[in-house]
Amino acid sequence: xxxxxxxxxxxxxxxxxxxxxxxxxxxxxxxxxxxxxxxxxxxxxxxxxxxxxxxxxxxxxxxxxxxxxxxxxxxxxxxxxxxxxxxxxxxxxxxxxxxxxxxxxxxxxxxxxxxxxxxxxxxxxxxxxxxxxxxxxxxxxxxxxxxxxxxxxxxxxxxxxxxxxxxxxxxxxxxxxxxxxxxxxxxxxxxxxxxxxxxxxxxxxxxxxxxxxxxxxxxxxxxxxxxxxxxxxxxxxxxxxxxxxxxxxxxxxxxxxxxxxxxxxxxxxxxxxxxxxxxxxxxxxxxxxxxxxxxxxxxxxxxxxxxxxxxxxxxxxxxxxxxxxxxxxxxxxxxxxxxxxxxxxxxxxxxxxxxxxxxxxxxxxxxxxxxxxxxxxxxxxxxxxxxxxxxxxxxxxxxxxxxxxxxxxxxxxxxxxxxxxxxxxxxxxx
Amino acid sequence: xxxxxxxxxxxxxxxxxxxxxxxxxxxxxxxxxxxxxxxxxxxxxxxxxxxxxxxxxxxxxxxxxxxxxxxxxxxxxxxxxxxxxxxxxxxxxxxxxxxxxxxxxxxxxxxxxxxxxxxxxxxxxxxxxxxxxxxxxxxxxxxxxxxxxxxxxxxxxxxxxxxxxxxxxxxxxxxxxxxxxxxxxxxxxxxxxxxxxxxxxxxxxxxxxxxxxxxxxxxxxxxxxxxxxxxxxxxxxxxxxxxxxxxxxxxxxxxxxxxxxxxxxxxxxxxxxxxxxxxxxxxxxxxxxxxxxxxxxxxxxxxxxxxxxxxxxxxxxxxxxxxxxxxxxxxxxxxxxxxxxxxxxxxxxxxxxxxxxxxxxxxxxxxxxxxxxxxxxxxxxxxxxxxxxxxxxxxxxxxxxxxxxxxxxxxxxxxxxxxxxxxxxxxxxxxxxxxxxxxxxxxxxxxxxxxxxxxxxxxxxxxxxxxxxxxxxxx
Numbered sequence: 001x002x003x004x005x006x007x008x009x010x011x012x013x014x015x016x017x018x019x020x021x022x023x024x025x026x027x028x029x030x031x032x033x034x035x036x037x038x039x040x041x042x043x044x045x046x047x048x049x050x051x052x053x054x055x056x057x058x059x060x061x062x063x064x065x066x067x068x069x070x071x072x073x074x075x076x077x078x079x080x081x082x083x084x085x086x087x088x089x090x091x092x093x094x095x096x097x098x099x100x101x102x103x104x105x106x107x108x109x110x111x112x113x114x115x116x117x118x119x120x121x122x123x124x125x126x127x128x129x130x131x132x133x134x135x136x137x138x139x140x141x142x143x144x145x146x147x148x149x150x151x152x153x154x155x156x157x158x159x160x161x162x163x164x165x166x167x168x169x170x171x172x173x174x175x176x177x178x179x180x181x182x183x184x185x186x187x188x189x190x191x192x193x194x195x196x197x198x199x200x201x202x203x204x205x206x207x208x209x210x211x212x213x214x215x216x217x218x219x220x221x222x223x224x225x226x227x228x229x230x231x232x233x234x235x236x237x238x239x240x241x242x243x244x245x246x247x248x249x250x251x252x253x254x255x256x257x258x259x260x261x262x263x264x265x266x267x268x269x270x271x272x273x274x275x276x277x278x279x280x281x282x283x284x285x286x287x288x289x290x291x292x293x294x295x296x297x298x299x300x301x302x303x304x305x306x307x308x309x310x311x312x313x314x315x316x317x318x319x320x321x322x323x324x325x326x327x328x329x330x331x332x333x334x335x336x337x338x339x340x341x342x343x344x345x346x347x348x349x350x351x352x353x354x355x356x357x358x359x360x361x362x363x364x365x366x367x368x369x370x371x372x373x374x375x376x377x378x379x380x381x382x383x384x385x386x387x388x389x390x391x392x393x394x395x396x397x398x399x400x401x402x403x404x405x406x407x408x409x410x411x412x413x414x415x416x417x418x419x420x421x422x423x424x425x426x427x428x429x430x
Numbered sequence: 431x432x433x434x435x436x437x438x439x440x441x442x443x444x445x446x447x448x449x450x451x452x453x454x455x456x457x458x459x460x461x462x463x464x465x466x467x468x469x470x471x472x473x474x475x476x477x478x479x480x481x482x483x484x485x486x487x488x489x490x491x492x493x494x495x496x497x498x499x500x501x502x503x504x505x506x507x508x509x510x511x512x513x514x515x516x517x518x519x520x521x522x523x524x525x526x527x528x529x530x531x532x533x534x535x536x537x538x539x540x541x542x543x544x545x546x547x548x549x550x551x552x553x554x555x556x557x558x559x560x561x562x563x564x565x566x567x568x569x570x571x572x573x574x575x576x577x578x579x580x581x582x583x584x585x586x587x588x589x590x591x592x593x594x595x596x597x598x599x600x601x602x603x604x605x606x607x608x609x610x611x612x613x614x615x616x617x618x619x620x621x622x623x624x625x626x627x628x629x630x631x632x633x634x635x636x637x638x639x640x641x642x643x644x645x646x647x648x649x650x651x652x653x654x655x656x657x658x659x660x661x662x663x664x665x666x667x668x669x670x671x672x673x674x675x676x677x678x679x680x681x682x683x684x685x686x687x688x689x690x691x692x693x694x695x696x697x698x699x700x701x702x703x704x705x706x707x708x709x710x711x712x713x714x715x716x717x718x719x720x721x722x723x724x725x726x727x728x729x730x731x732x733x734x735x736x737x738x739x740x741x742x743x744x745x746x747x748x749x750x751x752x753x754x755x756x757x758x759x760x761x762x763x764x765x766x767x768x769x770x771x772x773x774x775x776x777x778x779x780x781x782x783x784x785x786x787x788x789x790x791x792x793x794x795x796x797x798x799x800x801x802x803x804x805x806x807x808x809x810x811x812x813x814x815x816x817x818x819x820x821x822x823x824x825x826x827x828x829x830x831x832x833x834x835x836x837x838x839x840x841x842x843x844x845x846x847x848x849x850x851x852x853x854x855x856x857x858x859x860x861x862x863x864x865x866x867x868x869x870x871x872x873x874x875x876x877x878x879x880x881x882x883x884x885x886x887x888x889x890x891x892x893x894x895x896x897x898x899x900x901x902x903x904x905x
Contacts, residue, residue: 002760004503004693005772006851015775015852019782024771027778028673030795031642035674042543046762049507056507056756060516062529074743075522081446083472085513087479095488095504097496098699100831103883104823106431107486108698111479114434117900121466127899130699133555136743144599163743170717170739174566174600213457243461256743266530267522267744268555269701281897287699292893295878295886304893310558310595311834315604320595323556323689327697337434337475340443341467350450357452374457399524418451 001046072411073402109301124246125275130287135256138272140171151200159208187371196226211378220249241348261335271328285319350414438468497831497843500690508753531728546677547707560685560704561596613639624656636797650680669798672767692754772848783859799845
């Protein structure tokens with residue numbers, strides 16, 4: 001059986017005796033007997049490392065890996081440079097706890113500080129936190145930043161990721177906020193129903209779930225005219241090509257950071273990023289790293305603005321979050337460092353160009369797009385029987401787009417070659 | 431040391447992408463502001479992070495007795511399993527994922543067996559996230575049973591700060607009750623606090639002083655008799671897994687920290703995983719999808735309308751669950767209680783080694799951790815818990831948790847975990863005794879500690895008063 005207890009049985013006996021116990025069971029003499037389990041756990045026998053390895057490998061082999069992927073829908077396949085895994089697999093980073101002891105945690109603190117800087121640069125915002133669980137939770141936490149006793153209504157576009165909408169609804173139900181969903185019109189958010197009375201914020205996603213580039217600037221103006229905080233969820237690649245959240249007028253910029261160097265991983269771990277104007281700095285949830293000096297006057301990094309946090313404020317905290325996605329934040333930093341500004345712009349251009357090439361080729365063979373509006377890296381084609389179409393592609397080792405109401409949501413990124421796209425189009429038309 | 435931005439040289443770059451092989455197009459409206467990301471070579475990046483790693487202390491670097499955080503060793507087989515492409519290359523909405531579903535379904539079964547629960551969701555991504563989710567189940571229960579007036583959550587003052595914070599996020603009012611001196615629940619205070627507006631109780635058992643509350647059955651009975659539900663904070667499950675089960679103590683729902691008891695690493699603050707388990711009568715309210723099995727075939731089923739919805743996208747931090755599953759597979763029915771017992775043994779052994787010198791916050795047997803109070807030392811010679819913690823850094827070990835729980839003055843909370851050997855504990859005991867000696871010989875030396883770390887004590891007040899939260903850039 002497997003065990004990670006290093007002390008030998010003989011040593012354990014010595015320790016028991018020295019600490020005044022007669023047996024392992026004796027350690028639990030304070031626990032009422034009737035509570036103790038009489039039966040062994042109903043788990044299989046423990047396994048050696050070799051057997052454990054074999055079990056896990058066989059499970060992994062029961063999943064199907066696709067070489068050719070044309071699905072995004074909230075989880076995007078981008079090329080991940082080799083340096084990314086090499087850095088984030090360093091044991092010091094993997095096995096450290098939250099950097100409470102700053103003197104021996106400068107490395108992880110500095111990495112978060114650099115992450116915050118890069119998120120500020122991407123979004124154009126003033127301050128970033130050290131991450132939250134994912135993009136959907138970032139939206140729900142953004143709502144909490146805007147809530148006041150008199151502002152208990154939230155406007156959210158129907159074009160956000162369906163899981164984002166679900167999570168926001170769940171958090172708002174718990175906090176007794178009303179959620180008003182703004183419908184889509186020709187693929188874009190219809191803002192005509194926005195009314196500031198008693199409302200706190202407006203949440204828009206750019207590009208939206210269906211890939212459409214929203215009129216995000218107009219949405220910001222609409223929100224501000226109604227006295228609402230403008231929360232913009234944006235794809236990190238889109239930010240490098242389209243106007244940044246700050247240019248769109250966002251007060252809070254959030255999003256799913258998975259595209260920044262994290263593999264698809266059946267949904268996680270991912271990364272929720274959150275950045276805001278300096279006015280909203282003290283409302284940000286979670287960890288934030290700041291620069292200061294040490295007792296000798298040298299530069300030092302610490303967790304800061306902790307007066308917002310649960311261990312100080314308890315029920316009055318801005319959020320309950322403590323563990324976040326620090327290693328994923330580091331992943332994003334290393335990814336962004338490897339890509340550099342030109343690499344990010346180039347990747348974004350390729351996402352845009354390749355998805356448009358795919359759309360053009362689909363059009364050539366007679367597939368109709370569901371919406372005319374321009375898109376970033378995803379678009380919907382009308383399809384009567386998405387399941388049949390996807391099954392046909394699956395048989396050829398291609399993961400087709402996401403089935404959505406009335407069609408299929410396709411995605412192409414820099415990771416898809418022209419050859420792959422041509423092969424897909426050929427299969428679709430076959 | 432230099433930041434990534436300090437190392438940036440205009441025009442420098444890694445060669446990652448090929449040229450675009452289709453016609454290049456640009457959208458009508460484009461970004462006008464500059465994009466200041468660092469411009470670096472792969473050598474620059476590699477050396478930068480190697481230097482940062484040298485200034486980071488992980489479990490691999492040494493003894494890490496951070497109380498309440500269960501910093502046990504993170505087995506490498508778990509990491510390798512989670513890096514298999516059959517897990518990492520899988521899209522969250524694709525078909526043909528029998529391996530992932532089987533893993534999640536089996537992990538749910540194992541963890542329900544360990545905790546005495548009937549069903550579980552893996553959506554919550556951390557302990558606090560799990561707390562919020564569990565409280566939402568309680569809220570839903572009262573709402574659907576026609577008791578929306580049950581809006582109060584009872585939280586003992588020894589609880590983690592996340593308990594009251596999660597309650598408030600869930601729209602509950604927090605009723606704090608003072609604990610007995612040993613951190614256990616004061617039954618009289620609990621009875622007084624319970625009433626028709628009670629939604630539930632949140633409790634950590636063993637508590638934050640490392641004591642198993644032997645009145646636990648009475649406690650959950652009192653809350654149930656008042657119509658409330660009982661929530662088990664699983665932060666301290668490690669010493670009792672395979673020994674006693676929260677479900678048998680009378681708890682209705684729980685969260686686990688897979689990054690504590692189940693050996694997955696903390697990653698410098700995440701990703702973790704905080705699955706929530708519950709009894710049958712709460713199952714319908716769980717968030718996310720349900721994974722079912724029939725004749726060896728696994729499927730994803732949507733939950734009913736009664737579900738609270740979702741607390742995260744997709745299936746939670748899947749790769750973290752892979753690691754915990756590998757751990758449970760290796761340990762099995764014998765290894766899980768063995769880990770628990772040795773966690774308790776190690777804590778009691780180290781406590782025994784220190785108790786003649788240091789003052790304990792509580793006498794008697796501890797579970798996975800014990801709490802020292804340095805109040806006496808502070809009064810006597812002015813050396814605080816902070817001074818001792820910082821001095822420990824100079825010996826190459828991570829300090830214990832400081833100033834928690836809040837009901838102990840000058841607290842140091844020590845949790846050695848089961849993955850430390852007798853030699854290490856003996857060595858650590860000597861270090862603690864040496865620090866005690868130094869404190870009496872030269873208190874000034876301790877006030878100035880650490881002396882050998884990359885930096886001296888940072889000015890936290892300055893950091894909060896004049897926040898510098900990013901690298902300043904100059905155009």
